[in-house]
Amino acid sequence: MALVVQKYGGSSVQDADRIKKVAERIVRTRKEGHDVVVVVSAMGDTTDDLTDLARQISPAPPAREMDMLLTAGERISNALVAMAIHALGADARSFTGSQAGMLTTSKHGDARIVQVNPGRLRNALDEGSIVLVAGFQGMSEDSKDITTLGRGGSDTTAVALAAALEADVCEIYTDVDGVFSADPRIVPDAAHLDTITYEEMLEMAACGAKVLHLRAVEYARRYNVPLRVRCSYNEKPGTLVAGSIEEIPLENPIITGVAHDRSEGKITITGVPDTPGMAARIFRTVADAEINIDMVLQNVSHSGDQHTDITFSLPRTDGPTAVAALERVKSEIGFAEVIYDPEVGKVSLVGAGMRNHPGVTATFCEALSDAGINIETMNTSEIRISVICRVDQLDDAVRALHEAFELGGDEQAVVHAGTGR
Amino acid sequence: MALVVQKYGGSSVQDADRIKKVAERIVRTRKEGHDVVVVVSAMGDTTDDLTDLARQISPAPPAREMDMLLTAGERISNALVAMAIHALGADARSFTGSQAGMLTTSKHGDARIVQVNPGRLRNALDEGSIVLVAGFQGMSEDSKDITTLGRGGSDTTAVALAAALEADVCEIYTDVDGVFSADPRIVPDAAHLDTITYEEMLEMAACGAKVLHLRAVEYARRYNVPLRVRCSYNEKPGTLVAGSIEEIPLENPIITGVAHDRSEGKITITGVPDTPGMAARIFRTVADAEINIDMVLQNVSHSGDQHTDITFSLPRTDGPTAVAALERVKSEIGFAEVIYDPEVGKVSLVGAGMRNHPGVTATFCEALSDAGINIETMNTSEIRISVICRVDQLDDAVRALHEAFELGGDEQAVVHAGTGR
Incomplete structure (x- = not known):
């Protein structure tokens, strides 16, 4: 008998019929003899609908009250x-985040899990009950107020519970069959991955692969929780996220997949005085506006010139805020201009094997060049190469890289509709 | 500076515009220098919608999960x-029932308040915040599960908070201007009551007056909380519910008002053996089916006959269940027949003065007789007379009594649309 944590996204529980289907799967898992803990997101568009209602009432609703409001969505879906x-004859009990002992920091809207005290869940499991936990939410350790975990919060809830309960596996149910070597909507012969290491999955998620949220993967890696990404609509085994790149055999493929991200913008600051501390002042300005920057490129100073250019990418939604913050310090820092470009995309190649294989970068650049794609900014890690290009060339870039590294599978992937939180 | 508890029903917060209006009234009260605690019901039809969703999923959803589901409605409205x-510039914090220290019994769907520990609310008030508490809900003292308080639960929440916080007044906002001498939709010149005692209000509520829920009035009387019933849509002072019939001056009017109830049915059991214990066995049968009976009439045994008839009224929704339960014990108890009559109505005259004034019953019966209304069953308390009649004669009965006791006011009452929980 194993302990299985299952997480279902909002599209999996968007109406009464889908809820019944999810319940059947849960009861089946229980009947196989496993203890089952389930985390469910809010139904379909509930979170968006509640957010709309809040905006009708206040242009800037207080974050504490937004959390009180939004957490109602998961209460509803979990109770249902x-x-x-129950209607299928099994015993089930739902718990709110605070009842489940999910203690967090007090940053409303984006709290971090500090500690999980699953005593009540353990008791319910010992009594033979299936346990449901409202995802995305917790309780501030300090203020005892209700908090939410931000984007991907339900995935994080599931992984945190799996870690605290020492579950054998944490299954993340979604609308795709697992992780692929590229987005099957762009690359029809994208290969299904049976397994992927935590590090590779982290790079994929950080670079735009939407199947798993970065924080959930980070949490899973830290506590060594095996994650299985599966589809809600079939019985396929999905993709196992587990293990470290240090452990994988050398004969494994060099490259795992291609990720892409359409949600970034690019800011270039020209004529920055090439004196110590200038870059720091610029990035401090952006950080003070609570904006996370992604890739950074500082060009070398032109000979004879005492100025340089700094380019960075950031979430496109934060673009206007960053520009406004930078304009305010323009004269103080003394740079020439802030140029904002929302028309960019990012394509990334991820693979644990590239550490030990020279020539990957060269092949990468050749493939893009052959496809007529200009590289605007490049950034690498030990197991990843990312570049910024024009957003309208992004799909071509994904296909070119997927082909150049021969990542294609034997069959076409099935694409289902809808996504969960 | 006073401490004011305000309760708003579901129709007062049914959309964003009404919520803003309610917020204006709350902020106005705060600006007058009072500490304000607010209890809000779920928005408009939220509770019905959630109940429908539950029925789509299960014909008999577990009560614990119904409570988890339905309490989301008040979370949403209170946060909004x-x-x-906040949008009006004042500070406000919403709390769930459990955060507000509302400890209850563990009977899901119909829990009773055991204790209120308003420490967090007191702290928030001391910090200058307006406090919002999700009505209708609490936490089981034993199991720590979320409970609901049943019908009128938000009124009860407000009164219980007022008692625990030793509030100066508990204002119940509704869609009428207060308590009237009869339902203004039936009696256009029904008089507005400026004050009414707890005992009279209890009798009115028990006899069908919908403006306040019985449990809330009982709670208010026990803890001596002054209740003020007011209209959400105007500034009129409404009706004050306070004081005891022992305290009211003798020169006060004898009769307070006429209440009516259209929700009852009547069961007659004929040919009951006239031996000790038979009535007890019948009422135990009904009680075991968890049905509350209202008025009871046992006719005297006919001379020479060893059998009697027993008649009682009960909520019409419980009629079929009661009949089925009684049919099952028919041969065991040995009665002749169970006759169920759903076409009855109950009209009641309430007044603290009737204790000291003989002749009220006679006038009562004459008035109904003159209006051609047959009395089927009669029942009295110290300050109330109730009778069962045909439901299609109920409005005539209300008008006849209202006129006979000269209860009419000088102006016509305004009837607003909608009701809250």
């Missing part, structure tokens, strides 16, 4: 799934 | 009102 399980 | 208050 519990009812559906 | 808090946002609307």
Whole structure:
């Protein structure tokens, strides 16, 4: 008998019929003899609908109250799934984040899990019950207020529970069959991956692969929780995220996949005085506006000139805020201009094997060049190469890299509709 | 500076515009220098919508999960009102029932308040914040599960908070201007009551007056909380519910008002053996089916006959269940027949003065007789007379009694649309 944590996204529970289907799968897992803990996101568009309602009432609702509001969505969906399980003759109990002992920091809207005290869940499991936990939410350790975990919060809830309960596996149910070597909507012969290491999955998620959220993968890696990404609509085994790149055999493929991200913008600051501390002042300005920057490129100073250019990418939604913050310090820092470009995309190649194989970067650049794609900014890690290009060339870039590294599979991937939180 | 508890029903917060109006009233009260604690019901039809969703999933959803589901409605409305208050520049914090220290029994769907520990609310008030509490809900003292308080739960929440915080007044906002001498939709010149005692209000509420829920009035009387019933849509002072019938001056009017109830049914059991214990066995049968009976009439045994008839009224929704339970014990108890009559109505006259004034019953019966209304069953308390009649004669009965006791006011009452929980 194993302990299995399952997480279902909002599209998997968007109406009564889907909720019943999810309940059937949960009860089946229980009947196979496993203890089951389930984390469910809010139904379909609930979170968006509640957010709209809040905006009708206040242009800037207080974050504490937004958390009180939004967490109602997961309460509803979890209670309904519990009812559906009961209707199938099994015992189920739903718990809120605070009842589940999910203690967090007090940063409303983007809290971090500090500690998980799953005593009540353990008791319910010992009594033979299936346990449901409202995802995305917790309780501030300090203020005892209700908090939310931000984007991907339900995935993080599931992984944190799996870690605290020492579960055998944490299954993340979604609308795709697992992790692929590229987005099957762009690359029809994208190969299904049976396994992927935590590090590679982290790079993929950080570079735009939407199947898993970065924080959930980070959490899984830290606590060594095996993650299995599966589809809600079939019985395929999905993709196992586990293990370290240090452990994988050398004969494994060099490259794992191609990720892409359409959600970034690019800011270039020209004529920055080439004196110590200038870059720091620029990035401090952006950080003070609570914006995370992604790739950074500082060009070398032109000979004879005492100025340089700094380029960085950032979430496109933060673009206007960053520009406004930088304009305010323009004269103080003494740079020439802030240029904002929202028309960029990022394509990344990820693979644990590239550490030991020279020539990957060369092949990468040749493939893009052959496809007529100009590289605007490049950035690498030990197991990843990312570049910024024009957003309208992004799909071509993904296909060119996927082909150049021969990542294609034997069959076409099935694409299902809808996504969860 | 006073401490004011305000309760708003579901129709007062049914959309963003109404929520803003409610917030304005709350902020106005705060600006007058009072500490304000607010209890809000779920928005408009939220509770019905969630109940429908549950029925789609399970014909008999577990009560624990229904409570988890339904309490989300008050979370949503309270958070939204808090946002609307913030938008007006005042500070507000919303709390769930358990955060507000509302400890209850563990009977899901119909829990009783055991204790209120308002420490967090007191702290928030001391910090100058307006406090919002999700109505209708609490936490089981034993199991720590979320519970609901049943019908009128938000009124009860407000009164219990007022008692625990030793509030100066508990204002119940509704869609009428207060308590009237009869339902203004039936009696256009029904008189507005400026004050009414707890005992009279209890009798009115028990006899069908919908403006306040019985449990809330009982709670208010026990803890001596002054209740003020006011209209959400105007500034009129409403009706004050306070004081005991022992304290009211003798020159006060004898009769307070006429209440009516259209929600009852009547069961007659014929040919019951006239031996000790038979009535007890019948009422135990009904009680075991968890049905509350209202008025009871046992006719005297006919001379020479060893059998009697027993008649009682009960909520019409419980009628079929009661009949089925009684049919099952028919041969065991040995009665002749169970006759169920759903076409009945109950009209009641309430007044603290009737204790000291003989002749009220006679006038009562004459008035109904003159209006051609047959009395089927009669029942009295110290300050109330109730009778069962045909439901299609109920409005005539209300008008006849209202006129006979000269209860009419000088102006016509305004009837607003909608009701809250």
